[in-house]
Amino acid sequence: MRTSEWVFVVDDDRAARESLEYLLTSVGYRVCGFQSANDFIAGYGDRVGCLILDVRMPGMSGLQLLLELERRQPPLSTILVTGHGDVPMAVTAMRHGAIDFLQKPFNNQALLDRTEEAMARARGLYKAEISRSEVDANFNRLTCREREVAWLIFGGMSNKQIAAELELSCKTVEAHRANVMGKMSAHCVVDLVQKLNVLVGPKPFPDLKSVRSHSTAG
Structure with a gap:
């Protein structure tokens, strides 16, 4: 059973929407249907899951909603479906984050397979978001001096080099380094x-001016 999984179906065609809801519920997904893109935006609530989205709808289209989701970056993976699809539309959809583009009528098993793939991707997005939040929270616990030491470690400096750069004793640097490792929950330099x-990102901060400006940012 997938009782913790959410699939959102957005389609202005009630019969098509309810058919998808029945199919997805039958294999254990929690399903929430919306008849328009605006209704989805109002009721989604940043939940983790898969969005099955019709392209052509009155008001905001599926592609327009996809662009809005690209801006918001929710933990959500999108499958676009349409009865009027073409190659340029599919390319545009994939470029803006859709993981697949299915043309009606589609095979139910193919849709279920794509839905499971979308769920796996959504879980990954959520884990990455949580990881970033945890790192942010831990980094914000560092003092300004500890941040300087952290960035110099990041830049590849040894304790002796950091001590010379910051005009500190090696013993003091070792203490700051231990605090950095503990507060960041890091078990090794890597x-x-x-x-x-x-x-x-991977770009190091080789000079003290850059390190200090970064350590006081945010």
């Missing part, structure tokens, strides 16, 4: 670097 990469 782990710390990976966590800092979540915040800033």
Whole structure:
């Protein structure tokens, strides 16, 4: 059973929407249907899941909703469906985050397979979001000096080099380093670097001016 999973179906065609809701409920998904893109925006609530979205609807179209979701970046994976699909529309949909584009009438098993793939991707998006939040929270616990030390470790400096750069004793640097590792829940330098990469990407901060400006940012 997939009682913790949500699938959202957005289609102005009531019969088509209810048919999908029945199919998805029958295999254990929790399903919530909406008759328009605006109704979905109002009722979605940033839940983790899969969105099955009709392209052509009155008001905001499926592609327009997809663009809005691309801006908001929710933990959601989208499958577009339509009876009027064409290759350019499919390319546009994939470019803006849809994981698949199915043309009506589609095979039910194919839809279920794509839905499971979408769910797996949504779980990954959610985990990445949680990971970023945890790293942010831990980083915000560091003092300004600890942030300087963290970025210099990130830049590949040894304790001795950091001590010279910051005009501190090696013993003081070791104490700051231990605090950084503890507060960031990093079990080794590689782990710390990976966590800092979540915040800033792989580019190092080789000079103290850059380090200090970054340590006081945010």
